[in-house]
Amino acid sequence: MILSRESRRLRRRKMEERIFRALMAVSILIVIGCLVLIVGTIIWKGLPAMSLSMITQIPKGGYYLGKEGGILNAIIGSLYLASGATVLAILFSLPVVLYINVYTKKRSRLASLTRFSFDVLWGIPSIVYGAFGFIIMVFFGLRASLLAGILAVALLEFPIMSRAADEVIRMVPRELLEASYSLGATRLETALKVVVRQCLPGLLTAVLIAFGRGIGDAASVLFTAGFTDRIPTSLLEPAATLPLAIFFQLGTPFPEVQQRAYASAAILTVLILIISLVARGLGKRYTRHIIK
Amino acid sequence: MEIRPHLSVQNLNVYFDQLRILKDVSIDIPDHKITVIIGPSGCGKTTLLKSLNRLLDPLDGVRVEGRVLVDNVDIYDPRTEVTEVRKKMGLLSQRPQPLPMSIYDNVAYGPRIHNHVDKKRLGEVVEQYLRMAGLWEEVKDRLGEPASRLSVGQQQRLCLARGLAVGPEIILGDEPTSALDPQSSQNVERRLIELKEEYTVIVVTHILRQAKRIADYIAFLYLGELVEHGPAAEVFANPRDPRMRAYLTGEIS
Numbered sequence: 001m002i003l004s005r006e007s008r009r010l011r012r013r014k015m016e017e018r019i020f021r022a023l024m025a026v027s028i029l030i031v032i033g034c035l036v037l038i039v040g041t042i043i044w045k046g047l048p049a050m051s052l053s054m055i056t057q058i059p060k061g062g063y064y065l066g067k068e069g070g071i072l073n074a075i076i077g078s079l080y081l082a083s084g085a086t087v088l089a090i091l092f093s094l095p096v097v098l099y100i101n102v103y104t105k106k107r108s109r110l111a112s113l114t115r116f117s118f119d120v121l122w123g124i125p126s127i128v129y130g131a132f133g134f135i136i137m138v139f140f141g142l143r144a145s146l147l148a149g150i151l152a153v154a155l156l157e158f159p160i161m162s163r164a165a166d167e168v169i170r171m172v173p174r175e176l177l178e179a180s181y182s183l184g185a186t187r188l189e190t191a192l193k194v195v196v197r198q199c200l201p202g203l204l205t206a207v208l209i210a211f212g213r214g215i216g217d218a219a220s221v222l223f224t225a226g227f228t229d230r231i232p233t234s235l236l237e238p239a240a241t242l243p244l245a246i247f248f249q250l251g252t253p254f255p256e257v258q259q260r261a262y263a264s265a266a267i268l269t270v271l272i273l274i275i276s277l278v279a280r281g282l283g284k285r286y287t288r289h290i291i292k
Numbered sequence: 293m294e295i296r297p298h299l300s301v302q303n304l305n306v307y308f309d310q311l312r313i314l315k316d317v318s319i320d321i322p323d324h325k326i327t328v329i330i331g332p333s334g335c336g337k338t339t340l341l342k343s344l345n346r347l348l349d350p351l352d353g354v355r356v357e358g359r360v361l362v363d364n365v366d367i368y369d370p371r372t373e374v375t376e377v378r379k380k381m382g383l384l385s386q387r388p389q390p391l392p393m394s395i396y397d398n399v400a401y402g403p404r405i406h407n408h409v410d411k412k413r414l415g416e417v418v419e420q421y422l423r424m425a426g427l428w429e430e431v432k433d434r435l436g437e438p439a440s441r442l443s444v445g446q447q448q449r450l451c452l453a454r455g456l457a458v459g460p461e462i463i464l465g466d467e468p469t470s471a472l473d474p475q476s477s478q479n480v481e482r483r484l485i486e487l488k489e490e491y492t493v494i495v496v497t498h499i500l501r502q503a504k505r506i507a508d509y510i511a512f513l514y515l516g517e518l519v520e521h522g523p524a525a526e527v528f529a530n531p532r533d534p535r536m537r538a539y540l541t542g543e544i545s
Contacts, residue, residue, distance in 0.1 A: 105350060105351070105352045106351075106352050107352040107353070173389075174350075175385055175387065175389045176389050176391070176392075177350070178347050178350075178383075178385065178389070179383070179385065179389035179390075179391065179451070180391065180401075181347060181350075181378060182345060182347060182378055182381065182382070182383035182455070182464075183378065183379075183382075183401060183402045183405070183454065183455065183458050184375045184376070184378040184379035184402065184405065184406060184458055185375070185401075185405050186375055186405075189405050193391075193393075193401070193405075194391055194392065197391075197392045197393065198392040288438050289392045289393050289394065289438040289439070289440065290392050290438075290440065291389070291390060291391070291392050291439075291440050292440060
């Protein structure tokens with residue numbers, strides 16, 4: 001009697017295990033499936049328009065929507081813009097995150113307020129950053145330009161980078177900080193020489209996530225960066241971007257141009273992939289000293 | 293003539309929020325001796341140790357009253373530079389905490405930030421302190437390797453070398469052997485005994501046998517109160533306080 005009750009219990013537990021495992025497998029399949037479908041669609045639809053001239057030439061034959069030439073203007077524009085914005089975001093993000101983790105106590109109001117702000121800023125849609133960037137731009141008497149675009153995208157990237165970096169730095173054990181303090185190090189020395197080193201791979205990921213969001217975002221650059229067929233030569237000139245190029249190309253009634261949109265999307269995806277791989281490769285060199 | 297010890301605790305009270313962790317602790321730590329702080333867990337041993345180099349500062353809700361004099365300077369005086377206080381003390385924590393850098397850089401960390409060693413001599417200095425910590429022979433061919441690759445026992449000796457390289461007068465050990473295997477523990481104990489020639493050593497331990505092996509001077513804490521302190525031989529042979537006696541016989545632990 002007892003035995004059978006126990007064996008029934010065991011059967012039920014095994015059943016639960018199987019159901020949950022199946023559910024997880026399905027979820028993973030959906031995630032991977034989405035990735036494959038998206039990348040597949042982009043490549044499938046974009047492949048006919050793909051050519052070397054796509055990445056080596058600027059558009060030809062018709063403003064914005066040329067059927068010939070390439071999108072070098074948007075590639076270069078996007079790289080300039082996202083790099084500038086990422087550097088700017090790091091300059092603000094890193095000090096803030098180091099401050100709330102190294103300089104304030106665990107229960108600090110300021111730190112929790114800052115974290116709350118990250119969460120709020122994180123949730124603001126990018127079109128709002130675009131609109132806000134536009135207001136700043138007008139306030140300073142700028143025109144739609146690379147600089148204005150960089151400012152708007154930096155605003156967008158800041159909370160993304162900060163939140164991800166904060167998550168990583170919070171994991172640093174207190175004892176490690178104490179070890180540095182006990183050697184007579186100041187908080188700044190501890191932050192830069194110990195915390196940043198210990199968190200380098202995580203910080204790199206934070207920067208990459210932010211960069212990826214920045215380079216792929218269309219709404220924040222819509223009003224601020226403008227669009228042009230030329231490659232910008234100064235911060236005050238307008239700059240084309242890949243997301244906007246895709247947006248404009250898709251919006252045309254011409255199938256050839258729409259095809260080019262998919263090719264542009266494929267280029268953007270590959271670009272992000274290359275940058276991630278390079279950054280990770282560089283990051284690997286610095287992981288060997290990390291204390292686990 | 294009274295000799296002033298260079299570390300003296302006077303009427304120290306430490307509160308965590310409303311909780312009083314240390315109650316009116318006063319003790320002169322004898323120079324060039326190993327003082328061992330013993331007592332049951334949770335009695336404030338680590339708090340007392342950390343109060344000596346102001347490692348309590350970054351914690352939430354901590355309030356410190358009283359004075360800790362190092363070379364007759366109150367380290368809790370707002371005018372006292374905290375990094376100078378900490379420079380005078382090397383700390384060994386419960387688990388060794390190597391810094392995320394190479395073996396060499398770990399030892400060079402202190403000399404570099406305090407800039408008290410000529411750059412050309414840095415290599416010699418690193419070697420000197422690694423030798424003092426008894427680690428040189430084991431690591432001399434792999435100074436560039438990450439410190440995290442050392443065994444835990446080696447890491448603790450590395451932390452010792454790193455602390456010594458700052459040029460302290462006092463060595464603080466917070467149960468420095470609790471994470472180590474018996475052999476490494478013995479090794480660390482031996483180093484501490486060697487080092488008392490030049491340094492004042494204060495060690496927290498919950499292992500009574502360890503206290504008996506290394507202590508010259510004993511401080512017994514019970515529920516935040518310094519119940520008894522004195523030369524180790526006297527205290528162990530003739531404990532005056534009944535609580536001390538109970539602790540020695542294992543009735544409280």
